[in-house]
Amino acid sequence: MKKKAAAALILILSVMLVIAGCGNNGSSNSTGNKSKDNEAKKETTEAVSGASEASYTPYDQLKDKYDIIIVGAGGAGMSAALEAKAKGLNPVILEKMPVAGGNTSKSSSGMNASQTKFQKEQGIEDSNDLFYEETLKGGHDTNDKELLRFFVDNSASAIDWLDSIGIRLNNITITGGMKEKRTHRPEDGSAVGQYLVKGLVKNVQEQGIPLFVNADVKEITEKDGKVTGVKVLFNQADEKTITGSAVIVTTGGFGANKEMIAEVRPDLEGLVTTNQIGSTGDGIKMIEKLGGTTVDMDQIQVHPTVQQEKSYLIGEAVRGEGAILVSSEGKRFTNEMDTRDHVTAAINKLPEKAAILVFDSGVKSRVKAIEQYEKMGFVLTSDSIEGLAKEMKVPADQLQKTMDTWNSAVKNKKDAEFGRTTGMDNDLSGAPFYAIKIGPGIHYTMGGVKINTNTEVLNKEGQPITGLFAAGEVVGGLHGQNRIGGNSVAEIIIFGRQAGIKSAEFVKAQ
Structure with a gap:
């Protein structure tokens, strides 16, 4: 009996330990935290990191000191952690949301890079200088040129680095403002964000890097002009001070902070936002308190193609693979592959300040993200142009005329109406046909804190x-007055890696 009782007791204790270990940082069952978790889960249903909450580091494993403290578990933060770990240091990642990923999880189109091995394999002739010139032109010549030069010159090695850790982006398309195909996507053409986050989380876990969620950093501490660590609130209840020899801030932008946006851009009030609810500018505020300076804070990108009811981004790859935009009259009204600011301005000139993306089965087969749009109920469809026009509530004869004119333009490789030259590899003749109603939405904050090419x-x-x-997006200057689609994912990987490398060098030199 004693043996049976002892065995039973051991079993009970084992179960309790497993439950404790699988808890979200060990204390996620409080009533107050549940409401926060539920809200965040609801907001990020379509962009989960691919790692269950139980896979994050339990709270009872928290230490008082780490070599490097990384604030934010998006693409930049996890890239920084992996590079710091590779340099032999002991980093920790603190994420205020219940899941890792941030806005990276919502990224859709891909990652821009030039002179990559995948471009060469596919016969795409590109150069870092062309990438530089097109990005500078897209930003209206207001980009930080030193950051931009570093960015383009290190883009190919970032693609190689991702490939070396099992994150392969070898399906290449094009985005607005670009002349060459340099937007790298997962092999199956799916949205880059969820794939990227899932791969980075996997690598972080395999490297044994602690990643705490529900860890809301409230302050960066300093003494005698040197950063010493952070004050962090766990599960909205337990405040801790953690020390570190260096702090990397990768908290993203402020696209979900209506007050901050209204302060710098009151003209954008009322627009929907594609940003996840955690993008509230925390890192910018904390850095400003330490004497850091900001740049381009009023430069906020409005993305032209956002599904309005659910504030969901319809990725630029849809247009890059051949879709067109039409008005409520069924007519094209702009070069769909122009820069985002120009396409947005064209939509805003329409009486309804909204438009409709039109594409065919070929585009759908090349852009896997459309399957997600279908699941979310955004996509209208019909086996004929006439039937699609009825679904769209536009004149059927005009839509047919628009499609015929466009298909002729693709055949002749000349868009006489609006001068489009890219995203014209395939016409729109493959039934069934599809449409998604869109309008502009706040998408990206180009402004942020000022850094040098060492990410200091x-x-x-x-x-x-x-x-x-x-x-990452917490930084300003790289994009100038307008960001080119595909450059944000490139930025988080390129500069995230650099932050990990340079912070490691700094710590080792102490």
């Missing part, structure tokens, strides 16, 4: 704040 955060005198690094 700069103060108002242009000097680095000792021990403080930043990467």
